[in-house]
Amino acid sequence: MKNARIALISPSQNAYSETFIQAQKKYLKGNVFYYFGGAIPTQLEGGTIRLPLFSRIFFKIQKKFKLTHLSFKEYALAKSFQQQNITVVLAQYGTTAHQLIRVCKLLNIPLITHFHGYDASTFSVLQYHKNYKDVFGYSSYVVAVSKKMEEKLLSLGCQKDKLVYNTYGPQPEFLEVQPTYAKKQFIAIGRFTNKKAPYYTILAFKKALEKHPDAQLLMAGDGVLFDTCKNLIKYYNLENNIKLLGVISPSAFRAYLSESIAFVQHSITPLTGDMEGTPLAVLESSAAGLPVISTKHAGIPDVIIDNETGFLVDEHDVTGMALKMIQILDAPQLAVKMGAKGKLHIKSNFSLEHYLNGLEEIIAEAVKK
Structure with a gap:
């Protein structure tokens, strides 16, 4: 070799x-x-x-x-x-x-x-x-x-x-992240494309705000749906709660992970058939010690254990995703427990x-x- x-x-x-x-x-x-x-x-x-x-x-x-x-x-x-x-x-x-x-x-x-x-x-x-x-x-x-x-x-x-x-496997630096869960803040990162359906993440978070109006959502990345999402945020007057960060470096992503409470991504299969493989950001976030709230899509269930290292809902289930966001916001200690399990799971099986x-x-x- x-x-x-x-x-x-x-x-x-x-x-x-x-x-x-x-x-x-x-x-x-x-x-x-x-x-x-x-x-x-x-x-x-x-x-x-x-x-x-x-x-x-x-x-x-x-x-x-x-x-x-x-x-x-x-x-x-x-x-x-x-x-x-x-x-x-x-x-x-x-x-x-x-x-x-x-x-x-x-x-x-x-x-x-x-x-x-x-x-x-x-x-x-x-x-x-x-x-x-x-x-x-x-x-x-x-x-x-x-x-x-x-x-x-x-x-x-x-x-x-x-x-x-x-x-x-995620870069080893993600395993070194020690999250504080200090903020009522969700983090999302990825291309703004149909299969990642960032608009569904926004709509789910909007529902979560009804119970937790002080929560924040950070969304990093760029893509064809970026302007669509920006308009959606503006239409629903969510500018104070949702920040679009654009493309960020891995080190910046780790910094956001260290202070957030969970990673969120609502992946779906669009009409074109386009699917994820296993999203690297999901692996990185779990390795960093955050619970992952996502969908039963492609390789995500391979690496996230539902109800143990995160929550997985059906594709297009915006209400279900919102409820899981609320569940984490209601009980931050759950994020700590799930995140620790996730870090160990990734380190042991997907390095x-x-x-x-x-x-x-x-x-x-x-x-x-």
């Missing part, structure tokens, strides 16, 4: 919501080469995949006489893999893996496909990528981050012996070390094959 030369492929570099990819880049054993810039990457961190003039001319000649079926991007990537002596490719998202198959086949490099959420659930994405038939066929291993995703990938045709359930060890095992096996 230490000698593995891993091409870590991500569509975008350092996306703030993709901290799990940054953890792989930073902590995986072996030599990690981080490629990014589209499904077929055009950039290599700390290096280049730009072809010299001779190679570009040679490619054009091959293309003219139909001696290659590769696109120019694929050809350049293949040359880079050869230059870096890549021994295994770890593709982030099934959509990325789909685009890399021809290059991996040409060079006989094993491919590990890491699904994350939308790529395993959105109807249009599955249709476009033909239910990942080719991805499942070529991949040495396929990683699912939730039990629900595991079931879905099996139903699409992934071979059971290739499928690995391996949920993310970052456990997640990385799982990846390293299949990388080593793929290279052996």
Whole structure:
């Protein structure tokens, strides 16, 4: 494993919501080469995949006489893999893996496909990528981050012996947070998208304010529904109780966790079929020692024990979520009890070390094959 030369492929570099990819880049054993810039990457961190003039001319000649079926991007990537002596490719998202198959086949490099959420659930994405038939066929291993995703990938045709359930782990700094539960304050963080349904969180909190008018809700993140939520807050005159923080750093998130009473997120499956994998913010919040109030969606029930480390309600159950918020506000000692159980549960079962060890095992096996 230490000698593995891993091409870590991500569509975008350092996306703030993709901290799990940054953890792989930073902590995986072996030599990690981080490629990014589209499904077929055009950039290599700390290096280049730009072809010299001779190679570009040679490619054009091959293309003219139909001696290659590769696109120019694929050809350049293949040359880079050869230059870096890549021994295994770890593709982030099934959509990325789909685009890399021809290059991996040409060079006989094993491919590990890491699904994350939308790529395993959105109807249009599955249709476009033909239910990942080719991805499942070529991949040495396929990683699912939730039990629900595991079931879905099996139903699409992934071979059971290739499928690995391996949920993310939070950065160790979140386990170091010691919450004081000092404020009647809920914290939410994530992209403002349909599957996270931030408007439902706002509506549930509005109901909770009827009994606890001094409660606060902090919402961090950005996305297509940000303005919608801002308008909703203004319409209901909730500006004094709900603060939209925008995109914040992990350290700022930990600071808010340390003073809040619970983490809240009302994830749903929208009409597009798009689902979460296992939301990292849920894991981070539970690791920090806060109870999580969320929904029975995707991988959330895998990591949050209902009525023990948090509360889970049905998707779209705004009233149910409000009642759980009220229950925590009525009895802050419950937050302390649930939070302590949650911290222990995450530390014991979903640590970052456990997640990385799982990846390293299949990388080593793929290279052996």
